[in-house]
Amino acid sequence: MFARFILLVLLLSGIVVLYSLDTYQSPSGPHGGDVKQAENFNIEMKASFPSIYVYLLDQKLKPINNKGITCEIKFFFPDDTSTDLELKPFQDDGFIMESSKIVYNFCIVTFNVFGKSVSAKFEKESTVVREK
Numbered sequence: 001m002f003a004r005f006i007l008l009v010l011l012l013s014g015i016v017v018l019y020s021l022d023t024y025q026s027p028s029g030p031h032g033g034d035v036k037q038a039e040n041f042n043i044e045m046k047a048s049f050p051s052i053y054v055y056l057l058d059q060k061l062k063p064i065n066n067k068g069i070t071c072e073i074k075f076f077f078p079d080d081t082s083t084d085l086e087l088k089p090f091q092d093d094g095f096i097m098e099s100s101k102i103v104y105n106f107c108i109v110t111f112n113v114f115g116k117s118v119s120a121k122f123e124k125e126s127t128v129v130r131e132k
Contacts, residue, residue, distance in 0.1 A: 030063060031055055031094070036120035043109050043120040052097045053090060056111050056118070063093035070112045071095040075104040 029035040031053065033046030041064070042057040054071055056064045071087040087095035103124075110119035 029055065029057060030061055034122060035061065036122065038111075038118045038120040041111075041113070041118050043111065043118070045107075045109055045120075045122045047099070050099055052087075052099050053094050054087060054109050055094045056113065064113075066090075066093055066095060068114060072110050073097065074108045074110070076106050076108075077104050 029042070029044030029046075031044055031046050033044040033053065033055070035042050035044045035057065040059060042059065042061055044055040044057055044061075046053045046055075052073070054073070056066070056069060056071075058064055066089045072084055073087060074082055074084045076082045085097060087097045090096035106121060106123045108119050108121050110117055
């Protein structure tokens with residue numbers, strides 16, 4: 001009887017662990033970053049010290065060419081202040097910002113796609129950034 005109880009507890013614990021792993025994983029994009037849905041698009045953000053990369057993706061997570069598109073990011077800091085920064089085009093489909101050691105709580109990435117504004121909020125991970 002005691003062995004059954006232990007087996008049941010282990011089984012339930014395993015189910016809870018597996019469920020929590022699936023629940024807290026964010027979708028990964030084609031560049032290895034976090035993906036958030038933004039209207040008819042997806043936005044991928046990859047923080048890789050010393051840079052932050054963002055990409056505009058279609059609904060099938062395919063990168064969209066950055067020609068004619070602009071991107072900015074707004075960082076919200078622990079002291080309730082914020083700052084807006086424009087990102088530079090990177091290769092054919094991304095945008096980049098050099099970063100360093102300023103702590104932020106979350107950020108909002110906004111693309112201007114031929115006159116239409118598309119944005120998504122990204123929570124802070126262990127990344128720190130600084131305007132250059």
